[in-house]
Amino acid sequence: EDQVTQSPEALRLQEGESSSLNCSYTVSGLRGLFWYRQDPGKGPEFLFTLYSAGEEKEKERLKATLTKKESFLHITAPKPEDSATYLCAVQAPGGGNKLTFGTGTQLKVEL
């Protein structure tokens, strides 16, 4: 059974204080790893897809990296508007387009 574990559950940062969120996964043959951002009361918003170990993708202050067992979402010099819940999901082969989600990291960036 595919499993996704995200840590920490919650993270509080000061504005400008860089940090990383972790997504550990167990899947038989990763087909893709997805990062989403979710604001309170809204649907998840797509950020990145990573397909193979060593791959990196960047968007503004966010950078996602992938190894064979985990992915990191690095947040550089965060701003209050980066406050949200960040979700990680994995896609395994043979399961169609099904995703298995972690429970998310709730990030709060304070002034």
Added chain:
Amino acid sequence: DVKVTQSSRYLVKRTGEKVFLECVQDMDHENMFWYRQDPGLGLRLIYFSYDVKMKEKGDIPEGYSVSREKKERFSLILESASTNQTSMYLCASSFSGGARETQYFGPGTRLLVL
């Protein structure tokens, strides 16, 4: 831009009522999905569909059914609502194949069953 819309943002229903949640996407996506999201449990897949009139059970299909009569529309049906179906319901859609399989989500429907 991909647009996935859901028929209601908030719904309040009574136990035993039949509830319809509707999702529409405008990107000609083959795949459509229904999830529920609960605190501490994350997103869990209820049903998904690869094509019109086609459906597959997800991880928690009990108490739910779905309908896909047109490519752009995917409905979730609670046959007899119960209090344990109070949740946030999220619809998503995607293309099939390779790098285009990213799922795009709607805004969600928060359902309260009394």
